[in-house]
Amino acid sequence: xxxxxSHASSKLPKADRHCGLxxxxxxxxxxxxxxxxxxxxxxxxxxxxxxxxxxxSTLLNMIAGFRKPNCPSQITFNGNQWLxxxxxxxAVHKRKIAYVTQSSTLLPHLTVKDNFLYAIKRxxxxxxxxxxxxxxxxxxxxxxxxxxxxxxxxxxxxxxxQLSGGEQQRVAIGRALLSKPDLILFDEPVSxxxxxxxxxxxxxxxxxxxxxxxxCLYVTHNxxxxxxxxxxxxxxxxxxxxxxxAVANALSTSASSLGANxxxxxxxxxxxxxxxxxxxxxxxxxxQPDIYCSAGSSKISRKQPIRLRIYAKDVSIALSKASDSxxxxxxxxxxxxxxxxxKNKTLITMQCFEQTLLAAITRKSLQDLSLQEGQHxxxxxxxxxxxxxxE
Amino acid sequence: MFEALSINDxxxxxxxxxxxxxxxxxxxxxxxxxxxxxxxxxxxxxxxFEALIALPLILPPTVIGFYLLVAFAPNTWAAQTWRSLFGSxxxxxxxxxxxxxxxxxxxxxxxxxxxxxxxxxxxxxLSAASLGASPLDRxxxxxxxxxxxxxxxxxxxxxxxxxxxxxxxxxxxxSIPGExxxxxxxxxxxxxxxxxxxxxxxAALLLLFxxxxxxxxxxTGFRNYRGTAKTxxxxxxx
Numbered sequence: 243x244x245x246x247x248s249h250a251s252s253k254l255p256k257a258d259r260h261c262g263l264x265x266x267x268x269x270x271x272x273x274x275x276x277x278x279x280x281x282x283x284x285x286x287x288x289x290x291x292x293x294x295x296x297x298x299s300t301l302l303n304m305i306a307g308f309r310k311p312n313c314p315s316q317i318t319f320n321g322n323q324w325l326x327x328x329x330x331x332x333a334v335h336k337r338k339i340a341y342v343t344q345s346s347t348l349l350p351h352l353t354v355k356d357n358f359l360y361a362i363k364r365x366x367x368x369x370x371x372x373x374x375x376x377x378x379x380x381x382x383x384x385x386x387x388x389x390x391x392x393x394x395x396x397x398x399x400x401x402x403x404q405l406s407g408g409e410q411q412r413v414a415i416g417r418a419l420l421s422k423p424d425l426i427l428f429d430e431p432v433s434x435x436x437x438x439x440x441x442x443x444x445x446x447x448x449x450x451x452x453x454x455x456x457x458c459l460y461v462t463h464n465x466x467x468x469x470x471x472x473x474x475x476x477x478x479x480x481x482x483x484x485x486x487x488a489v490a491n492a493l494s495t496s497a498s499s500l501g502a503n504x505x506x507x508x509x510x511x512x513x514x515x516x517x518x519x520x521x522x523x524x525x526x527x528x529x530q531p532d533i534y535c536s537a538g539s540s541k542i543s544r545k546q547p548i549r550l551r552i553y554a555k556d557v558s559i560a561l562s563k564a565s566d567s568x569x570x571x572x573x574x575x576x577x578x579x580x581x582x583x584x585k586n587k588t589l590i591t592m593q594c595f596e597q598t599l600l601a602a603i604t605r606k607s608l609q610d611l612s613l614q615e616g617q618h619x620x621x622x623x624x625x626x627x628x629x630x631x632x633e
Numbered sequence: 634m635f636e637a638l639s640i641n642d643x644x645x646x647x648x649x650x651x652x653x654x655x656x657x658x659x660x661x662x663x664x665x666x667x668x669x670x671x672x673x674x675x676x677x678x679x680x681x682f683e684a685l686i687a688l689p690l691i692l693p694p695t696v697i698g699f700y701l702l703v704a705f706a707p708n709t710w711a712a713q714t715w716r717s718l719f720g721s722x723x724x725x726x727x728x729x730x731x732x733x734x735x736x737x738x739x740x741x742x743x744x745x746x747x748x749x750x751x752x753x754x755x756x757x758x759l760s761a762a763s764l765g766a767s768p769l770d771r772x773x774x775x776x777x778x779x780x781x782x783x784x785x786x787x788x789x790x791x792x793x794x795x796x797x798x799x800x801x802x803x804x805x806x807x808s809i810p811g812e813x814x815x816x817x818x819x820x821x822x823x824x825x826x827x828x829x830x831x832x833x834x835x836a837a838l839l840l841l842f843x844x845x846x847x848x849x850x851x852x853t854g855f856r857n858y859r860g861t862a863k864t865x866x867x868x869x870x871x
Binding site: 306308333334335337338339340341343345347348349350351360361364365366417421423427 | 754756757759760761762763764765766767768770771774775778779
């Protein structure tokens with residue numbers, strides 16, 4: 243069963259006063275209103291997702307303590323009141339956070355190594371809860387190992403200005419880790435990078451989370467980034483935030499809260515074989531050994547776990563298996579649910595190879611094929627995106 | 634044309650140096666926090682303070698000197714407080730000159746520092762804070778190294794500007810040898826007594842000193858905040 247689907251089925255833990263982040267923020271500035279009431283689960287990557295100007299960065303800055311909401315608000319993290327309704331706030335340097343943004347936050351007058359040492363020297367003393375939750379205090383988190391893991395040891399003697407964008411971000415993420423934070427805030431950390439640097443930075447980020455399990459908030463407007471890195475998501479539009487839900491849940495409804503045409507599923511599997519001649523990967527997901535997807539530019543090796551995204555709009559349904567189709571992935575499936583919305587769009591939920599698959603079809607097709615719940619059909623998958631090829 | 638310096642002239646050189654050193658010391662102590670506050674503040678009174686500090690740039694020094702002279706009069710509140718604290722008069726004293734110099738040279742310290750502090754991206758200070766650096770720690774570990782050149786330039790400007798002041802000293806100093814008779818006053822006295830060869834020596838001395846100081850200030854390239862370490866590093870790589 244896919245990782246995200248498993249989160250979808252298990253309910254989010256109830257508001258635990260001592261674990262996680264609770265935010266209730268109200269702010270109004272220059273006709274822009276921000277109203278957020280949300281709980282973020284500890285230990286996971288929660289995306290704050292919305293279009294430009296929706297207030298997601300403002301929200302992150304307020305959680306960090308860089309800005310203060312101008313209406314009574316409160317922020318509580320692991321039982322500590324960072325911000326009280328009275329306006330009393332814990333200072334930024336006492337919040338035990340790390341912050342990585344799209345522009346460089348490295349100290350320009352220090353070399354990469356000295357930037358690391360700066361963080362080590364001031365490293366936060368973890369709270370009991372955070373230590374229990376994370377593996378921050380492992381001996382791997384030393385200067386040398388961070389340098390190697392994020393592939394920056396060869397840059398130690400350089401100044402931030404001399405690094406490429408991707409290198410700067412990897413150093414920033416490594417430095418964030420060395421400061422032993424209880425919470426890491428990412429504000430569009432890869433949006434200013436080219437594709438290659440984006441890839442290396444996201445890999446570093448995933449590595450960081452895997453190593454430490456520090457809870458992360460990740461602000462982004464990019465749906466692919468969101469689906470790649472996040473476990474949970476808080477959609478935000480015009481300063482109004484929705485509830486924190488698992489990404490898989492957010493995707494699996496016809497009116498996906500993440501925007502039009504984003505309904506779909508995320509599957510986790512591994513690489514069964516690589517077809518270099520056709521530039522294809524044969525992926526094994528669940529009991530299904532044959533899902534073909536385009537290898538793209540990322541380096542992929544056999545047996546490697548991968549995460550696949552299939553949009554509902556890229557899945558169509560046939561009653562018989564076409565042998566004369568250009569579509570590579572035609573998979574037998576069983577319809578488990580048929581949902582129609584007002585716009586004559588129909589979202590079909592299917593079970594195949596012990597996984598859930600969604601297909602968006604028109605109401606006319608539904609009637610013409612007279613589809614029923616429980617019926618055996620063939621799902622034709624036109625597009626699959628390989629979201630991550632992590633080790 | 635030039636005449637060797639008399640003993641009196643040499644005393645004035647030393648006094649000028651002493652006045653510039655002491656004033657610069659106080660100016661840096663006062664100017665750094667003031668410039669930092671101005672660079673970060675959004676206070677409604679900020680323009681008021683900025684204008685007040687910049688006044689000596691445009692006011693005739695004699696105007697400042699005149700008001701200081703009035704304020705230093707023995708029966709005023711300022712002079713009496715000073716007397717009860719230090720047991721001396723402000724008017725016609727070295728201490729009075731130091732007070733005058735601080736007011737006179739303050740914009741030369743505050744303005745370069747303020748503009749240097751304003752150039753430091755806020756995000757860099759915030760991320761230093763998130764790494765656990767307290768406000769004071771941030772100042773000394775981030776702001777200070779990033780504005781080192783501006784600080785040097787500010788100190789050098791304060792020193793030179795104080796060494797060259799005339800109008801205020803004329804009003805509140807009173808040309809007492811060894812106490813308030815600085816070089817610019819000695820020069821004025823020489824010209825008044827038509828002793829042009831001595832005047833030439835002192836004028837040339839001040840001109841040379843000012844010119845060399847400015848060359849030093851400009852060669853530090855205080856406009857960039859990157860240190861020499863970086864430049865040398867670049868050379869070794871490329």
